Amino acid sequence: MESNFLFLNKYWPSLCEICMSAERHLYDSPATSVIELGRFAEAVTGEILSSERLVLDEDNQFNRIVLLERKGVLPSTIVEALHQIRMARNAVSHGRGNVTAGAACGLLRSAYILAVWFMKYYDRTFSADRFSLPKPGETISDEPYTKVSAPPRLEPPVHTASFRPEISPPAQKPARQTDGRVPVLAILLLISILFNLYQYFLLCSR
Structure with missing residues (x-):
């Protein structure tokens, strides 16, 4: 059968391969399948954090x-799916109980919901096919999509809003106020000019 996660290969071949590995180990090694789904979920949250430019002091x-x-x-459905995968992966990693194939199948459905949402987060035009649970012993097709350089962001996510800081206009200098009196220095300068002109005319008239 064709992998449920093949659409991820268009932008994220490594994520597609992780999910396909989870599908392949669904029945022969459910614990491995859960570990792979945990890797996928962590990669998704890491990608979203980077896209949203968010940083954690304690990253887990x-x-x-x-x-x-x-x-x-x-959204709440994705939060629930992420926590389901996280708790199951932690239980397997710390050896707390055995994971059944049935439990792994349920987590695979949760991972599919997460993958579809993740794809739509970047490409609003994406339309997913129906989820099909692999059967025991069934071969998972790995025929790839044509990969592009980067996932498009056709429009800003709904939860974000453009932010333009309000910039106050530069303060204008107050107009210089005068009391109507001519400065004394200007008067003295004018008198000096007139006196020099008077001296010049006297010399010319001799």
């Missing part, structure tokens, strides 16, 4: 989800 998946939810980036 739980804090990423909380921050992105608080900023209004993640």
Whole structure:
């Protein structure tokens, strides 16, 4: 069958391969499948944080989800899917119980919901096919999409708004006020000029 996550290969081949690995190990190694889905979920939140220019003091998946939810980036369905994958991955990583194929299948559905939302976050024109659960022993097709250089942002995300800082106009210098009197220096200068002209005419008349 064709992978449910093949559309990711258009922009993120590495993410597509992680999800396809989770599909391939769904029945023969459910724990491996859950680990791969955890890797995918962490890659998604990391990409979104980078896109939103958000930085965490203590970077882990739980804090990423909380921050992105608080900023209004993640809808509730995606928050739920991310937490499901995170908790299952942590349980496997710390050896807390065995993971069944049924549980891994449920997480694969959650990862698909996450993948579709992630794709639409960048490409609003994207339309997903219906999810199809792989059957035991079924071969997962890895025929790739044509990769492009970068995912398009056709329009700003709904939760963000353009911000233009208000810039106050430069303060105008107050007009110079006078009391109507001519400065004394100007009067003296005028008298000096007139006196020099008078002396000049006297010399010329001799």
